Amino acid sequence: MGRPDKAKRAAIVQRRADAIELRLAGVDWLTIARKLAADPSINSDRIAYPQGYGCERYARGQEPPADDQLINYACRDVRAALKERAAEHDEKADELRAIENERLDKLFFVAYKQAVREGSLPAIDRALRVMERRARLLGLDTPTRTEITGRDGQPLEITTTSVDELEALIAANTEADDDE
Structure with a gap:
């Protein structure tokens, strides 16, 4: 067959x-x-x-x-x-990325020429914005690592709690709020 x-x-x-x-x-x-x-x-x-x-x-x-x-x-x-x-969408997305990249090239060229020739701060800002947009589009920036810590930079302590313990904690906090 x-x-x-x-x-x-x-x-x-x-x-x-x-x-x-x-x-x-x-x-x-x-x-x-x-x-x-x-x-x-x-x-x-x-x-x-x-x-x-x-x-x-x-x-x-x-x-x-x-x-x-x-x-x-x-x-x-x-x-x-x-x-x-999904494969078709991926192909279309790749095509759109390529087109968008070409557009960014043209915009960057104009802003870059003006920034270099005239030293224009707005043109420099515009060139940087185009560069930032390209980096986002192409995933060029490395992800920022974020770390959450406890008091005084110490590691967070994670514990498990039963439903009864949780209800008791809520009740205790509710009573404390009522006392204030």
Whole structure:
């Protein structure tokens, strides 16, 4: 069984898109699987869905897949479709980053020329802002380490408390607030 031809690939892409749309609409896995099944005897629309689940079995006149197999097919389709969509989004984000980087190059060039030629403080500030934006866009800055300490820079002491102890502490603090 080689790679499917163009028409079969298009039908599979459509099936996956349909599976995602049904899942987003809150349809359960078995209903999705039956709606997208190739065999009209189990297809909820009583049609042979193109490149539907179990299409090879249907083409050979065999019994349709069991419910658990159908559910597995639907789950795999949704996972594959989501993975493909995530990859597309990543590619688009990379393209947008590249375009944005080109824009920043042009803006930086103008601000840098003015900053160097004239020594203009606003132009220097603008050039620095463009540089900061590029660093954020490309993740060039290393993260800042933040450390939380207790009194006098000592390590924080973390203890566990039971619900009863917590309620007693709350009650004690509430009484102290009432006394003030």
